[in-house]
Amino acid sequence: MDASLKELSKLEKLTASSSGRNKASSVSDSLDSLLVALESVRANIDDISEEAWESISQNIEAKKKEIDDRQKEIYSVTAKLGKAIDKKFPATLPSYPDLFESDASISALEGAIALHFLRTGQFEAAQAFFEESNVDIPSELRSQFIELHSILRALRGQDIGPALLWASRHREFLQSRGSPLEFYLHRSQYIRLLLSSHPANFHDAVAYVKAQMRPFFQDHQAEFQRLMACAVYLPLSRLQTSHYADLASPSLHFELEPLFAKEYCASLGMSRQVPLRVVGDIGGGGALAKIEKCRRVMRERKSEWSQRDELPIEINLAPENQYHSIFTCPVSKEQSTEHNPPMMMTCGHVVARDSLQKLAKSSGRVKCPYCPTESLSSSALQVYF
CATH class of the missing domain: 1.10.287 (Helix Hairpins)
Structure with a gap:
């Protein structure tokens, strides 16, 4: 694009x-x-x-x-x-029958659109959509998204108070996820106090650490040492050329917004990314055109990849859209599971465990289907991931 x-x-x-x-x-x-x-x-x-x-x-x-x-x-x-x-987009997309004919599918689509408006902070558009459709979003959920964007606006304005209040109320949830959100919020406030032009604020910054950040010392000892040591390189001009230049970077504060949004949505049981935006980025970014081109070529050649109507192509996704690893055995064409994990042989090739058992000989040795000259002992295998 x-x-x-x-x-x-x-x-x-x-x-x-x-x-x-x-x-x-x-x-x-x-x-x-x-x-x-x-x-x-x-x-x-x-x-x-x-x-x-x-x-x-x-x-x-x-x-x-x-x-x-x-x-x-x-x-x-x-x-x-x-x-x-x-x-x-060299290939035109095909026309498909209407996928949203049933009441259940229409309701699901309208609900996804309404949630998209709420999650992206378009509350006026969401209200107009509620009035023109039959979608029903609980008022509590609407209030929660209003609170989310209110806190994000405060963070944008360098006010971490509302975010800290939310984080302290949900400390148990954040700790269960191993989230550093609350510590990063306190760290941001400490750095702002430290870099203030008034010399007396150095003592205010140290007092802030003692009063607010002690509960996080055990989990962030190395970072605490850096926060204390960076004060030696004040003022800001010296700090920016030291080993602690990252603590003087504005990105230290800007990264709080996406992190807070991620944890807030997780507390609601939602993903950190907006579903409709992901669909638009992947499909509109060329995936649909590639899929349709592959389908057309295979249809013309009258070749089938599998009985599940799968396609032998790879869609390159941005790092933020790569959620987990999926391995499909090149021998059996089946996806790996916990009971049938991928196994890597010493030659470097990977197949599923069930396929290896079928390839194993009575002597206990396995002949790699991709290395005709190499025969491996079944004990020389390891789980790939």
Whole structure:
């Protein structure tokens, strides 16, 4: 999508005011300027000399040229954008029958849309959707998402008080997950106090550690040592060039928002990512086009990968969308389970345990199906992951 986004960015710049390759006025700016000039002429038409008429004529021609040049640029970039999109999505998606015909499926779809609006903080859109659909979201859940975005706005404004209050109320839950959220919130406040311009705030920062952060010492001893030692490199200019420069980075505070959202959603039994956004990123990012192309090729060749209508292709996902490892045995074409884990042989090839047992000979040795010259002892196997 990089090429398409690049051309779209160019198109946005061309249509924006006073932008473009030559920093020329946009079409709307040129027309507005010309309109103002003509209105001025109209107001003083009785007093205009022949030289003024000549100047007005030249101004009109100049504005016309500006508009023509800008239109050519826009048409050129629009054509490139279309080509980039066609290149990214070479195959048209098929038409499928309506998947949301039953009342249950329609209700599920409307519920997913409503939750999307709530989770992304679009509360006005959510309210309008509630009024126009039959979806029913518990008022308690709505209030919880309102609270979530209220706390995120406070964090954005460098106010960690609401987030700390929530974290202290849910400390047992956070500890059960091994989450460092509460400690990171206190760490953020300590760093802000430490980097304050007033020298007396150093003592306030140390007092804050003693009063608020002692319960976390056992689990974060190494980080505590760094927090105390970094004070030696004050002021900020020295700290930024020391081994503790990461503690002076603004990202230390910015990372609190996604971490808090993740833990808050986990407390509600929800994933850290918004489902509809994940579907759009993966499917709209090219996965649907690749799947349909593979289906079309296999249909034309009349070849089948498996009876489950699976496809022998790999869809590259962004790291945030790679949730867990799935291993499919290349011999049996079955996915591994706890009772049938993947096993790696000394030659480096991996197959499922059941397949290895079938490949094993009566002598207790296993012949790797991918290394004809190598015969391995069954004791030389290990669980892969």
